[in-house]
Amino acid sequence: MPDYFISTPIYYVNDVPHLGHAYTMINADSFSRWHRGMGDDVYFLTGTDEHGQKVAESAEKANMSVEDWCDSYSGRFRNAWSKLEVTYDDFIRTTENRHRVSVQKFLHAVYDNGYIYLAKYEGHYCVSCEAYYSDAEMESGMCPVHKRPLSVMAEENYFFRLSAFQEDILKWYESGNDVVFPDFRKNEALSFVRGGLQDISISRTSISWGIPLPWDERHVCYVWFDALINYLTGIGYGEGGPKFEARWANSHHLIGKDIIRFHCVWWPAMCMAAGLKPPTQALVHGWLLVQGEKMAKSGGNGVDPINLVETYGVEAVRYYLMREHALGSDGDFSLEALEQRYNVELANNIGNLLSRVTNIVERSLDSISPSSTGRVIDSSIVQGHVDRARDFWNGYASSRALEEVQNLVRYTNSVLEDRAPWKVSDLNELGEILGDALEVLRLVALLTSPVLVRSSRTILSAIGIDPTIIDFDFSGQLSWGEYQGGAKVLKAKPLFPRIS
Structure with a gap:
């Protein structure tokens, strides 16, 4: 069983979860579920x-201890991911002792290898980004x-x-x-490198809220240097885990395009300096835009994903975010598009197919299912859609994978419209139609x-299949002809009630 490690950025506790964060998480969750399957x-x-610095200042302004501030905001993110049905294996906080151990081990490795030195620095700094910018970047x-x-x-x-x-x-x-996907995001990262790399400051003496450098505790590790090492902490670097x-x-970092410089330039160099191989791949997604602007707390245009879930349901939100835009590209968010995807593709297409077939069975x-024969629905057409969808999932093209599913459902619905099983009285003919549809x-x-x-x-349960097969390796079940029939079929309630 090959290993597959996927990570998201760790979210800054000076923010609250918005739909841009949810977009990252649902992508990562969907890819992890696919690879598990x-x-x-x-x-x-x-x-x-x-x-x-920003966290310490925010806690002070709120008259809270910085520890309580972090506990509160970290909990908000975990609560949001639970409501979005995101299932992760580990949730790391950079204030944990295991991370301190990992960071100091990593720093020592880089220092001992001769890639860290002391000097004076002056530059233009953004507190919100926790980053310096050169004259060319401003x-x-x-x-x-x-x-x-x-x-x-x-x-x-x-x-x-x-x-x-x-x-x-x-x-x-x-x-x-x-190493960076998609290719046009790789070109952005290369432009940073070809523009000439400058040494970067990795410590601060002006703040105390952070991890001290192990050889000079007057200095606290720069927050971005500290944060990137979480990817190693989470898989046992500091502890020497097996x-x-x-x-x-086989590590894959899913990130937004605004942090390419840190993940696709700084981070691979940091790993090389510590004697580690660079990460396998950075998967770079674009921004969700509201009226052409990036969604962010600072812009006042953040969309609360929990409000969306409470209004439309978690399935509608997850489906829309994975279906609407290709990974890597920016895309506008709109409630109209969400409702359109839900009503047409989920309610009308998938939902109606399930209701129609289970009702007739x-x-x-x-209520006893017939087996599939491929005599009514062309198995080669079906397999073509399935194979393309599988390839798209493997290539992080969820939108195109779900489009292939829709093409398959539309084809099947068109066959049912043509054969009209609700009018068929011959049980053998009816069994062939419904077996293929099942x-x-x-x-x-x-x-x-x-x-x-x-x-x-719900679909699997309704057609008499144990739904827990999704939790395990189902790679061998993506071929036509696996449905054997003879199962108890349950008349399905409306799976996706239409949004008016």
């Missing part, structure tokens, strides 16, 4: 980033992300020799592996299971 030994890591003296004035900071810092890894990172990118090597060898065949429903449930966590199980 393909037989991989999946490890899904997420968490919260709890150090840095926009009229403003932060390019938050559009706010930058502060000039000067202090004695320890520096990481990022410049020493310019050629090594270029070779890594040119290795032929998809699964660390295997998981790190109950009424005309005493087989399609089985395949639809498997292919949508990473996204429609509840409904895929």
Whole structure:
């Protein structure tokens, strides 16, 4: 069973969960569920980033201890992911002792290898980003992300020799592996590298809320350097866990495009400096936009995913986010599009197919399912849709995978309209029609299971299949002809009641 390690960014505890965060999490959750279904030994890591100047200042303004502040905000993220039915294997907090151990071990490795030195630094700093920006990166003296004035900071810092890894990172990118996906995001990362890498400050003496450098406790580790190491902490780097090597060898970081520089330039260089291989792959998604602007607390345009779930249901939200936009591209969020996807693709297409078929099986065949034959619904057409959907899932193209599912459902519904089983009295003919339709429903449930966590199980239960097959390796069940018949079929209630 091959290992598959997928992670999300850890979320800053100066924010509250918005739909942009949910988009990242539902992508990661869906990919982890798919790979588990393909037989991989999946490890899904997420968490919260709890150090840095901004956190300490926010706690002080709220008249709270920084520990209580972190506990409160970290809990909000975990609560949100639970309501979105995101199932992770580990939730890391950078204030945990295991992370402190991991960070200090990593820092010592980089320091001992000669890639950290002490010097004075002055630069333009964004407190919201917890990052310095060069003159070329600024926009009229403003932060390019938050559009706010930058502060000039000067202090004695320890520096990481990022410049020493310019050629090594270029070779890594040119290795032929998809180290950054999709390709056009890889080109963005390469532009950072080819523009010339400058050494980066990795410590602060002006703050105390963070992890001290192990060789000089006057200095606290820079929050981004600290935060990136969570990916190692979560799989046992600091503890020397037995699964660390295997998981790190197939590691996939799902990130937003605004943190490419940290994950696709700094992080691989940091790993090289510590004597580790770089991560296997960064999966870079675009932004969810509201009226053309990035969704963010600072912009006042954040959409609360929990409110959406309470209004439309978790299945509608998960499906819309995985169906509407291709991974990597920006896309506008709208309630109209969410309702359209739900009513047409879930209620009209999948929901109606399930209701129509199970109702006729109950009424005309005493609720006992016939087996599939492929004499009515062309099995080669079905298998083509299934194979393409599987390939798209394997290639992180969830929108296209779900489009193939819709094509399969539309084809099946068109066959049923043509054969009109509700008018057929010959039981042999009826059995052939319904047996093939039940087989399609089985395949639809498997292919949508990473996204429609509840409904895929409902479909399988309704057609007499143990829904727990989704929890295990179902890679061998994505071929036509696996539905044997003879099962008790349950008349399905409306799976996706229409939104008016």
